[in-house]
Amino acid sequence: MNQENILAVENLVMHFGGIKALNDVTFDIKRGSVSALIGPNGAGKTTVFNCLTGFYKATGGKILLSAGGKETSIIKVLGEPFQVTDFFSPFAFFARLKYKMFGGSHLVNRAGLSRTFQNIRLFKEMSVVENLLVAQHMRVNRSLIAGILNTKSYRKAEEEALERVFYWLGVVDLVDSANRLAGELSYGQQRRLEIARAMCTNPEIVCLDEPAAGLNPSETEALTKMIRVLRDEHNTTVLLIEHDMGMVMDISDYIVVLDHGEVIAKGGPDDIKSNPKVIAAYLGAEEGEEVTL
């Protein structure tokens, strides 16, 4: 995999029983870009996200994440069934056994990928600050004894975590609501908090699932600015699913269009706008019929 790409999806297949949600999806995401995954309803966009983030275990194909100086195969860390060849190679056997026993979607996040959800999934019974602290658990002192005794190093780690929390609250403009319960926030605030929480895990690539859904135009504009901040100031690659075409064309460097579980077009915003296949998918044209926007 070439170093320029942070994420490489190759021939990704996802079946639910007899339903083929994804058929051979292949695309690459460049490091430091803002990329968008678009397509009509039911095209399989969220399924791609779920496979990327370890929410689903893909049926076939490869997802390679190159972050934190190493390459991670997302399907492998979720734990795969044993293959016949494993029984001849102890090394492969133990690698698979390790991920079968200790693997799981938490390793995807630890490898440097985080996400938000279309239907917001905050910890509603915890305060805004706690939501962001939970996300930083890999960075703060992990010893339970230190926590009970409240040692100096533990307090220092907690303070640093709190500093990061308030930094991100500043970015998403939620400092005033820091001590409210996450469930009490308004819809737009909850969306922003979810993005801040995803960023607190210190990811190299963040996947946003319809971040602008349900937002009013001025909130959408603020969101667009925020996504640019993530890319320009934090060197984070952003991959988003979005239906707001104005916003997608505005901020994306690269667009992947899905329809019926297949990639029908990839490229810059201008190529996509004029691509007849994309227009047909959106407007539902017959095969071979010429449609223009």
Add this chain to the structure above:
Amino acid sequence: MDIVLQQLVNGLTLGSVYGLIAIGYTMVYGIIGMINFAHGDVYMVSAYITAIALALLTFFGIESFPIILVGTLFLTVAVTGAYGWVIERIAYRPLRSSSRLSVLISAIGMSLILQNYVQLSQGANQQGVPTLLTGALRFHVGDGFVQITYMKLLILFISILGMGVLTYVIQKTKLGRMCRATQQDRKMASILGIDTDKVISTVFVIGAVMAALAGVLVTLDYGAFDFYVGFIIGIKAFTAAVLGGIGSLPGAMLGGLILGLSEALFAGLISSDYKDVFSFSLLVLILIVRPSGLLGKPEVEKV
């Protein structure tokens, strides 16, 4: 008057023991939504380990009570915690993605296995440990007196300490935050990089440790136990957890105290034969008025 006060003291200690065991039920229910029927038997195992630890320590010639107490607590907590971890690993984790019912059956199976394994290895007879801490405080009230044995004071002290430390850990430390996050949305917690399997294991260990504290204290106090001792106290602690609102940590402690106090008062003032009937009737009454328990949150159907 003196009987009421005496029963209040007895009820308080009994209640704190129920509370300690109820923590195991309520935390496990909160985090994976199952009722760990083997929890009462974990308590029973801890009683046997207490006896073994006492025998070991006496074998090495240790006679001072504080050292014996600390040593027994330490050994029992460590070994019972390991039991909790192993039980979760072999009986519940392989069933993580199957229906709740299969985990429940697995829990009942685990409970039977523990009982029979202890019966086979330790014998079916009642066992006993010697009384190590004697003496009592006496307060004269009117004509009679109220007696608090030092052992009961110790039970109160250690239970309150255990519950206090646990509340602090859950509310303030990072482990507690991870537990609460996992409880609210396990999948999301995992997507934030939390190893939820490890958190669930930790919760089982915490439950077993709390049961072990209760096991050591009650065994040292009563002196006698057998392989079946976990059943009735487990049911009572479960009642306490439901009474307080299952899934809620303060609820378990409160439920334990209410159950212990009302049971002791009923036994002292009305009839000790019907005390179990009374405590279960109390549960029925409270559940009629508040189906989610005292501190439990009612489940709101989302539309």
